[in-house]
Amino acid sequence: MELSPEEYGAYWRASIRVAAGVLVCFFGLRFTAPLRTHPEAGASVLGVVLLVLLVLAGTYVAMLGVARVVRTAVDAET
Numbered sequence: 080m081e082l083s084p085e086e087y088g089a090y091w092r093a094s095i096r097v098a099a100g101v102l103v104c105f106f107g108l109r110f111t112a113p114l115r116t117h118p119e120a121g122a123s124v125l126g127v128v129l130l131v132l133l134v135l136a137g138t139y140v141a142m143l144g145v146a147r148v149v150r151t152a153v154d155a156e157t
Contacts, residue, residue: 082155093147100141107133 082090107130114126 082151086151086155090148090151093144093151096144096147097141098144100137100139100144103137103140104134107137 111126111130111133114122115130117123117126
């Protein structure tokens with residue numbers, strides 16, 4: 080796969096987006112763990128809601144990166 084400098088930069092920016100999305104999901108899991116295991120129902124519900132929101136945000140960012148990586152690879156091949 081031959082990449083021009085612009086395509087190479089776009090590829091790495093997209094790879095950083097994928098990594099950022101994974102990190103948001105990972106740290107969201109770590110951040111909400113105390114809330115999700117709290118004995119009170121309100122704190123547990125808040126922890127679950129925050130976890131769902133952070134996982135959705137992380138997967139959205141990661142999928143934007145994956146789409147860009149795929150588009151760059153297809154453009155480089157054609």
